[in-house]
Amino acid sequence: MTEARIIVAGFGGQGILMIGKLLAHAGMMEGKQVTWLPSYGPEMRGGTANCNVIISDDLIGAPIVSEATCVIAMNLPSLDRFESSVQAGGWLLLNSSLIPRSPARHDVQTLAIPVNELAQQQGSQRVANVVMLGVYLAVSQAVQKASLIAAIEDVLGPGKRHLLEINLRALDAGIAFATKVQV
Amino acid sequence: MARKLMKGNEAIAAAAINAGCRHFFGYPITPQNEIPEYMSRELPKVGGVYLQAESEVAAINMVYGAAGAGARVLTSSSSPGISLMQEGISYIAGAELPCVLVNIMRAGPGLGGVQPAQADYFQATRGGGHGDYHVVVLAPANLQEAADLTQLAFDLADKYRNPVMVLADGMIGQLMEPVELSPYHPAAGLPPKDWATTGTAQSGGRRRIINSLYLYPDQLEQHIRAIFAKYAEIERTEVRYELHQCDDAEVVIVAYGTTSRIARSAIEKCRRLGLRVGLLRPITLYPFPFAAFPPVIERAKMFLVVEMSMGQMLDDVKIAVAGRKPISFYGRTGGIVPTPEEVVKQVQALLGGPGA
Amino acid sequence: MKTVYEKSPGLTDVPMHYCPGCTHGIIHKLVAESLAELGVLGRTVAVAPVGCAVFAYDYFNCDAQEAAHGRAPAVATGIKRVHPDNIVFTYQGDGDLASIGMAEIVHAAMRGENITVVFVNNAIYGMTGGQMAPTTLVGQPTTTSPLGRNRLGQGAPLRICEMLATIDATAYIARVSVHSIPRLNVAKRAIKKAFQLQVENKGFSLVEVLSTCPTNWGLSPVDSLRWVEQNMIPAYPLGVYKDIEGGT
Numbered sequence: 001m002t003e004a005r006i007i008v009a010g011f012g013g014q015g016i017l018m019i020g021k022l023l024a025h026a027g028m029m030e031g032k033q034v035t036w037l038p039s040y041g042p043e044m045r046g047g048t049a050n051c052n053v054i055i056s057d058d059l060i061g062a063p064i065v066s067e068a069t070c071v072i073a074m075n076l077p078s079l080d081r082f083e084s085s086v087q088a089g090g091w092l093l094l095n096s097s098l099i100p101r102s103p104a105r106h107d108v109q110t111l112a113i114p115v116n117e118l119a120q121q122q123g124s125q126r127v128a129n130v131v132m133l134g135v136y137l138a139v140s141q142a143v144q145k146a147s148l149i150a151a152i153e154d155v156l157g158p159g160k161r162h163l164l165e166i167n168l169r170a171l172d173a174g175i176a177f178a179t180k181v182q183v
Numbered sequence: 184m185a186r187k188l189m190k191g192n193e194a195i196a197a198a199a200i201n202a203g204c205r206h207f208f209g210y211p212i213t214p215q216n217e218i219p220e221y222m223s224r225e226l227p228k229v230g231g232v233y234l235q236a237e238s239e240v241a242a243i244n245m246v247y248g249a250a251g252a253g254a255r256v257l258t259s260s261s262s263p264g265i266s267l268m269q270e271g272i273s274y275i276a277g278a279e280l281p282c283v284l285v286n287i288m289r290a291g292p293g294l295g296g297v298q299p300a301q302a303d304y305f306q307a308t309r310g311g312g313h314g315d316y317h318v319v320v321l322a323p324a325n326l327q328e329a330a331d332l333t334q335l336a337f338d339l340a341d342k343y344r345n346p347v348m349v350l351a352d353g354m355i356g357q358l359m360e361p362v363e364l365s366p367y368h369p370a371a372g373l374p375p376k377d378w379a380t381t382g383t384a385q386s387g388g389r390r391r392i393i394n395s396l397y398l399y400p401d402q403l404e405q406h407i408r409a410i411f412a413k414y415a416e417i418e419r420t421e422v423r424y425e426l427h428q429c430d431d432a433e434v435v436i437v438a439y440g441t442t443s444r445i446a447r448s449a450i451e452k453c454r455r456l457g458l459r460v461g462l463l464r465p466i467t468l469y470p471f472p473f474a475a476f477p478p479v480i481e482r483a484k485m486f487l488v489v490e491m492s493m494g495q496m497l498d499d500v501k502i503a504v505a506g507r508k509p510i511s512f513y514g515r516t517g518g519i520v521p522t523p524e525e526v527v528k529q530v531q532a533l534l535g536g537p538g539a
Numbered sequence: 540m541k542t543v544y545e546k547s548p549g550l551t552d553v554p555m556h557y558c559p560g561c562t563h564g565i566i567h568k569l570v571a572e573s574l575a576e577l578g579v580l581g582r583t584v585a586v587a588p589v590g591c592a593v594f595a596y597d598y599f600n601c602d603a604q605e606a607a608h609g610r611a612p613a614v615a616t617g618i619k620r621v622h623p624d625n626i627v628f629t630y631q632g633d634g635d636l637a638s639i640g641m642a643e644i645v646h647a648a649m650r651g652e653n654i655t656v657v658f659v660n661n662a663i664y665g666m667t668g669g670q671m672a673p674t675t676l677v678g679q680p681t682t683t684s685p686l687g688r689n690r691l692g693q694g695a696p697l698r699i700c701e702m703l704a705t706i707d708a709t710a711y712i713a714r715v716s717v718h719s720i721p722r723l724n725v726a727k728r729a730i731k732k733a734f735q736l737q738v739e740n741k742g743f744s745l746v747e748v749l750s751t752c753p754t755n756w757g758l759s760p761v762d763s764l765r766w767v768e769q770n771m772i773p774a775y776p777l778g779v780y781k782d783i784e785g786g787t
Contacts, residue, residue: 248617
């Protein structure tokens with residue numbers, strides 16, 4: 001059985017929930033079991049957002065991720081809060097554009113990515129989340145790239161079709177960054 | 184229809200419309216707001232009516248009126264709002280009207296908090312308002328089941344002329360999972376609503392009265408006995424539950440809804456440690472699946488009840504087990520969802536060691 | 540033989556339970572006549588209150604639903620939204636409408652709900668035995684204001700028509716009385732007009748009828764009628780407070 005358990009966290013407006021939804025969507029299209037669980041309530045008003053995503057070959061029990069295979073931290077408070085949630089040997093992906101410190105954990109695989117700058121190079125900081133999605137895709141292979149692209153197309157719909165190209169460029173930028181660093 | 188990634192609240196709303204619900208009355212409260220939002224968007228497209236009431240008190244009484252007029256009608260709320268509705272629910276049960284209620288539970292008492300809880304079990308399964316009555320209570324553990332049970336709720340309500348509640352919590356409401364809404368066909372043999380108030384011109388002059396007032400005690404007792412005859416039939420025929428790995432289990436966890444998923448993950452971890460643990464999951468909370476217990480009691484060494492409350496379903500498990508095996512309880516409350524690891528620790532403590 | 544008078548087809552044959560001298564029976568008759576004359580009895584659904592008129596569902600010759608205390612406008616809303624072609628009305632007393640059911644009546648009016656409300660105000664809780672109502676007059680003794688309603692601490696009468704007439708979505712708001720034959724004729728016209736407006740889908744209509752409670756007022760039926768004229772009308776002026784058709 002393979003199971004990806006992901007925590008995505010950051011500010012509201014960074015497209016945190018969207019990263020999770022795209023992953024769940026892609027997993028569903030591959031016929032896998034998926035869950036997506038957002039934080040909700042007053043903390044949402046405070047400007048932070050996080051979601052838990054599980055993509056599994058088997059029926060999913062608890063949808064709350066306690067031993068994550070990957071934590072994606074898009075800002076410093078998210079790293080502070082969720083660093084301890086990565087299981088040993090799991091991935092910690094950091095947005096180094098906004099996170100000035102290194103992680104304290106040494107039993108996990110860490111990648112620091114300046115996603116804001118990489119997104120800006122593609123034309124807009126707004127696709128920083130998709131750059132990070134590309135990085136996650138490259139390091140985890142939790143879903144296929146083709147299903148992720150199909151999920152992006154689905155979510156954009158006909159109304160935002162014109163945004164597809166920049167999103168695909170952002171995805172590729174993330175994949176390229178991860179591949180380069182890992183090699 | 185293909186599988187679609189939906190939020191639990193949306194899956195419930197979509198399933199209601201799929202089951203022919205065309206009237207919704209409600210009042211905003213976290214964490215169920217996606218239900219009224221979905222209904223306000225989608226009901227007008229199918230010729231239905233969405234109305235935001237001035238309070239939950241008004242909403243449930245609009246449900247009473249609409250149900251009495253013969254409509255398939257839904258309201259949804261969360262714990263404090265459901266408390267406000269109890270007067271109306273009692274009247275609806277007393278007047279024998281069909282309707283579907285959704286409670287996406289949050290933590291209480293009082294204003295409590297908005298995070299998931301299961302502390303409305305007593306209120307849901309014991310009646311909730313004044314008088315002798317029950318509400319049929321369905322407790323989904325995943326979103327496909329939430330959709331399927333919502334559709335079933337409308338059939339059960341119409342079949343028994345009684346309110347039916349879908350009881351979930353904030354986690355089920357906010358969660359996204361793939362859901363497939365299959366074409367809906369009402370259950371066979373549902374009785375015609377010839378009691379609905381649509382005007383005497385449509386009934387050949389026979390007046391239809393929707394009422395729960397019986398000032399003569401002998402008449403009221405007779406009325407209540409008739410209602411309880413229905414409950415006896417419901418208890419005979421509508422019990423639903425799931426057994427998971429109970430055949431060889433030394434410890435059987437009893438949990439419903441969200442906590443049954445936590446238990447499922449805990450059981451998987453326990454099994455890897457060589458601990459024989461199973462799950463008994465009530466799907467109907469009223470009627471409670473007492474009948475599921477006797478064979479499980481035979482084989483299990485002990486029971487562990489897990490709830491997001493200080494122990495409410497625990498009472499029903501005590502009734503079911505009737506002192507024949509020990510029962511332990513593990514609960515988190517106030518909006519905290521227990522982790523599988525916590526549950527594993529409980530099992531390890533019960534079996535006296537980290538693993539077999 | 541020539542028929543000179545007959546009971547309205549809008550009423551059933553069930554004997555009414557109202558106390559001697561109470562004007563509920565007259566008001567029932569005016570409502571029943573209006574529905575029959577408009578030809579809508581067969582598509583009318585009544586909503587009965589909690590209070591003295593709780594058995595209204597037995598007296599009006601149409602379908603009916605019995606509501607919880609104060610909730611009749613919400614129940615009527617549910618009925619009307621399912622079958623907009625039905626004529627739906629509530630029949631509520633002052634405790635039911637002006638106290639426990641204040642939110643429901645204000646919001647039904649706010650929505651311009653296309654229903655008719657017959658509001659019977661006798662300045663007291665009748666059914667429960669003569670307790671103080673929000674409409675009780677200052678100085679009026681009741682079983683829960685034995686020294687008379689004291690403005691300090693117990694407040695002053697709520698004027699429902701004046702209040703609801705400020706709500707934009709209402710169509711027709713009037714206060715009438717049935718203490719004399721001329722007044723009774725005015726009351727009949729107001730009630731019939733309220734239903735007529737509903738038939739025409741004009742929106743929310745309410746007629747407040749000043750009524751008597753000889754039993755709990757401790758007055759004879761005749762003295763009760765006089766009490767309405769001398770004490771209630773000064774506190775609750777009669778008239779049309781809102782008419783989207785511009786009439787008075």
